[in-house]
Amino acid sequence: MSSLIGTLSISLTALAAEQGALEATANNVANVNTPGYSRLVPVLVETPPAVVNSLTLGTGVSLARLQSVRDPILQLRIQEETQQQGQLNAFVTGMQQAQVMFNSSSGGDIGTQLSNFFSSLSQLSTNPTDLATRQTVLTAAGNLANSFNNTANTLTTQRANVDLEVVQAVQQINTLTTQIAQVNTQINALQNVGRDASAFIDQRDVLVGQLSSLIDVQQIKSDSSISLTTSSGTALVADQQAFTLTTQQDASGVQHIFAQGQDITSQLSSGQLGGLIQVRDQKIPALLTSLDTLAAGLANAFNTANQAGFDLNGNPGGNLFTPPPASGQGAASSMAVAITDPSLIAASSDGTPGSNGNVSALLAVHDQPLIAGQTPTDYYANLVFGVGSDVSNGSAELSASQLILQQLQDQRASISGVSLDEEAANLIQYQRAYEAAARVVDTASQMFATLINMGVTP
Numbered sequence: 001m002s003s004l005i006g007t008l009s010i011s012l013t014a015l016a017a018e019q020g021a022l023e024a025t026a027n028n029v030a031n032v033n034t035p036g037y038s039r040l041v042p043v044l045v046e047t048p049p050a051v052v053n054s055l056t057l058g059t060g061v062s063l064a065r066l067q068s069v070r071d072p073i074l075q076l077r078i079q080e081e082t083q084q085q086g087q088l089n090a091f092v093t094g095m096q097q098a099q100v101m102f103n104s105s106s107g108g109d110i111g112t113q114l115s116n117f118f119s120s121l122s123q124l125s126t127n128p129t130d131l132a133t134r135q136t137v138l139t140a141a142g143n144l145a146n147s148f149n150n151t152a153n154t155l156t157t158q159r160a161n162v163d164l165e166v167v168q169a170v171q172q173i174n175t176l177t178t179q180i181a182q183v184n185t186q187i188n189a190l191q192n193v194g195r196d197a198s199a200f201i202d203q204r205d206v207l208v209g210q211l212s213s214l215i216d217v218q219q220i221k222s223d224s225s226i227s228l229t230t231s232s233g234t235a236l237v238a239d240q241q242a243f244t245l246t247t248q249q250d251a252s253g254v255q256h257i258f259a260q261g262q263d264i265t266s267q268l269s270s271g272q273l274g275g276l277i278q279v280r281d282q283k284i285p286a287l288l289t290s291l292d293t294l295a296a297g298l299a300n301a302f303n304t305a306n307q308a309g310f311d312l313n314g315n316p317g318g319n320l321f322t323p324p325p326a327s328g329q330g331a332a333s334s335m336a337v338a339i340t341d342p343s344l345i346a347a348s349s350d351g352t353p354g355s356n357g358n359v360s361a362l363l364a365v366h367d368q369p370l371i372a373g374q375t376p377t378d379y380y381a382n383l384v385f386g387v388g389s390d391v392s393n394g395s396a397e398l399s400a401s402q403l404i405l406q407q408l409q410d411q412r413a414s415i416s417g418v419s420l421d422e423e424a425a426n427l428i429q430y431q432r433a434y435e436a437a438a439r440v441v442d443t444a445s446q447m448f449a450t451l452i453n454m455g456v457t458p
Contacts, residue, residue, distance in 0.1 A: 004448060010060035013047065013060040014437035017063040018430050021042035021430040028418045036203070036209070037418070038069055038202050045061070078209065079208060080212075081404055082405065086213035087275040087278075090279070094158070095391045098283070099391050101151045125356045128312075149332070152332035166255050166276050180211070180237050181242040187225060192224070208226075214271045215270070234264050291331075292332045299335060303323065308358060311348070312353055313343060317346025347359045
C-alpha cells in the first residue's frame, strides 16, 4: 500500500467520506426549521492499517455512519409534559367557557337578577297596592327564572359540544396511531437491512408528541420499533399494529370511549381527552346540580312565603314560581313564574289591600339558610368562586406547564437542534478536507502519468 495505487486509494476513500460529511451538513442546514428534526453527525473512522514488512501504514478513512443526535430520556420527558399541557389546556378552555355564564358584568347573570328581584320586593313594601310596582316584581321574577334557564341550557349545550370534541379527539388518536404503526414498519424495514432510519424516527417522535397532547401515553421501546399504551395499560400501538378506539353513547347520550370492547373512559386522565372528560363528566354536571339545588330552594322558599299571605283581592296566596321537580333535577332549566296577574302577589299579611306584612316574609328569603346552612346569595357566591378558582388554578398550572415544556424543548434544541454557526464551521472543515483529498488525487494522477511515460510500473 506504499505505492501510488495505495496513495490514490486513500485519497479516493477520503473524498467519499468527506462528501458524505458534506451531505450530512447540507441536510442539517436544510432542516434547520423542521419540527422534531435531530441533526446528523458523520462518524468518521480510520480504516484498518496495512502491515508491510516492518512498517504499519494507514489505509485512509471511511464514513461509518450518519448518527442522529438525540436524547431518548429527554424525549420521553417532553411527551409526558405534553400530556399534562394538553389536559390543562382543554380543562381551562372548558371552564373559561362556563365562567362566562357567571360573569356579572353583563347584568344577566343569576346573582344580578336575584338582587334585582329582592330590590323590587323592597319597592313593593312601600306601595303594596300599586299594580305597576307589582308588575315590576313579576318582571324581576321572570328575569330571575330566565337567567336560571339560560345558564342551565347553555351549560347543557356546552357539555354536548365537549362531547363532540371527545369524538373528534378519538378520531385524531386513531389517525395518529395508524401513522405511527406505519412508520414503525418503515423503520423496521430499513434497520433490518442495516440502513439508517433516523428520518423516520424523527417523524415517529413528532407523531408520538402529537398523540401525547391528546391522550396519556406510555412508551415501550423494542429493538427497532415502539409500542404505545395508555397509563392504565390499554394498547394503542404494538410494533406495526394499531388498535382503534371507538365511541358509543350511553343511556344519557354521552359518548364513552371503548378499546377492544372495554370502556376506558374513566381511566383517561391526561392529554386533551382527559381534560375534556373532566369538564364534561365532572365540572359541568356539578355546576348543573348546584344550579338545580339553588333554583329548587329559591322556588320552594318563595312559594312558601307567598302562600302565607293574601293577594290584592284578599284571597290566600298561591305559588309564585312553578313548583320544582321533587328530585330537584332540572329545576334550573324549568324554573318559571307561576302567575301573570300582578294582583295575585300575596303582599298582605291580614287580607287588607294596604297591608305589606307578607312582603317581609318574601324578603326574609334573602337571609334564610336554605341550602347546607347557606343563604341563597352566599351559596351562589361560593358557586361562582368555585368556577373562578378552577379557572385561576388551572391557568396557573397551565402557565407552569408551558414554561416547563419550553425549557425541555430548549434542552432538546441544544442537543438535537441545528446550529447554523456550527454547521457553517463544519462545512468549511469538510470542504477543505475534500479539496485536500482531491489535490492528492490530482498529484497521484500526475505521478502516474510521469511513471507511465518513463516506462516504470507504479
